[in-house]
Amino acid sequence: MPNLTQEQLAVLQKAQLPDDWKMALTPMLLSDTMTSLREFLRQEYAQGKTIYPPKDKIFNALNTTPLSKVKVVILGQDPYHGAGQAMGLSFSVPKIIPKPPSLQNILKELAADLGIPVSAHGDLTHWANQGVLLLNATLTVENGQAGSHQNRGWEEFTDAVIDVINKQTERTVFILWGSYAKKKGRFIDISRHLILTANHPSPLSANRGGFFGSRPFSQTNAYLMKFGKTPIDWALPQ
Numbered sequence: 001m002p003n004l005t006q007e008q009l010a011v012l013q014k015a016q017l018p019d020d021w022k023m024a025l026t027p028m029l030l031s032d033t034m035t036s037l038r039e040f041l042r043q044e045y046a047q048g049k050t051i052y053p054p055k056d057k058i059f060n061a062l063n064t065t066p067l068s069k070v071k072v073v074i075l076g077q078d079p080y081h082g083a084g085q086a087m088g089l090s091f092s093v094p095k096i097i098p099k100p101p102s103l104q105n106i107l108k109e110l111a112a113d114l115g116i117p118v119s120a121h122g123d124l125t126h127w128a129n130q131g132v133l134l135l136n137a138t139l140t141v142e143n144g145q146a147g148s149h150q151n152r153g154w155e156e157f158t159d160a161v162i163d164v165i166n167k168q169t170e171r172t173v174f175i176l177w178g179s180y181a182k183k184k185g186r187f188i189d190i191s192r193h194l195i196l197t198a199n200h201p202s203p204l205s206a207n208r209g210g211f212f213g214s215r216p217f218s219q220t221n222a223y224l225m226k227f228g229k230t231p232i233d234w235a236l237p238q
Contacts, residue, residue, distance in 0.1 A: 017059055018066040021161075024168060028160040037153030041140065050143035052079050053086035060088025061135050062161070064128040070165055071131035071229055072173045072220055075181040078150070081141045089134035091201075092124035105201040105211065110234055113215045119236040130232050135161060137184055159184070166193065171227040173220045177201055177211065194223045 015022055015029055028034060044051055053060065076090030080100060085093050091103050099107070099122035107118045128134050137158050142148040162184065165172055172193045176185045178200030188195055196219055199210035206212060221231035 016056075017062055020067040021062045021164075024067055024164045025157075025160055028157055031156075033153045033156045037157070040149075040152050044142065051140050051149075052081060052143060053088045053140070057086070057088035058139050061090070061128065061133055064089065064125065065131060065133045067164065067168065069131045070133050070169055070172060071224060072127075072175065072232060073133045073135060073162070073165060074127075074175045075162075075177075075184055076134070076136040077178075077180050078138050078147055079136055079141045081144055081146050081148075083143070086141070087123075088139070089124055089128055090136045091122075092128075092134055093122040095121040095123045097122065101203045102201045102206075105203065105206045109201070109212055109214065110217050112212065113217045114234060116235045120238055121236065123236065126236050127232065127234065130230075132232060133165070137180070163187065169193075171223070171229065173223055175216050175220065178205060194219075196220065 017025070022029070041051070074090055079086035079088070080093065084097050085100065087094055091100075091106060093099060093103065103122045104118075107122070110116050111118050124132075124134055135158060138147075138150050138152075138154040139158070140149045140154065162174075166188050170192055174185050174188055174193060174195045176182045176195060176197045181200075182197050185195060196214070196216045198214035198216065199205040199208060201211050217232070217234050224231050
């Protein structure tokens, strides 16, 4: 790491991230993009706006799945913008929250793929704990305002996360659902990693064909085992 100023060191110390992510993402964390993003969020909070997920869950994906443990990436777009839904893990909701339609479809495909009964809840922390990085492209959103924090800098930050995984890990599976996620993964080295693509699991896209029957979960485990990695236990504890 290059010599850093006291101000830069303070910024890194405030970043609530595992050390391996913090080290790998230092240039991005110290960038003008992140300075601007932090100021935008500060102003949003100062105006009394309700922002999801809660502050302590914004980096939940990276905190739950350190870089050293990443085996799979499931890429979402925005956090859920309804009360109590967003928990900082793409597609996941807390156990007490009803499962949104996209998540219902993901769990239906899991059942069809591996014969795992559809879970009564939608908390995917069990996946994240095993090395499934549940990453949204944008990590915050205003209450009731879908896409409200897009183009504020989060996309550059999560591009940097994907770039780090691409360059610093081996034989990682990237699950990219929908055109937005596919574009986000355009620089992934397919000689070192596996990319699985399908339509987005939202009802409108999934029912057009291309999501149901795509079998991402069995394909992921087959690839991991092929390269000597422990497969993911996709069954959610009740």
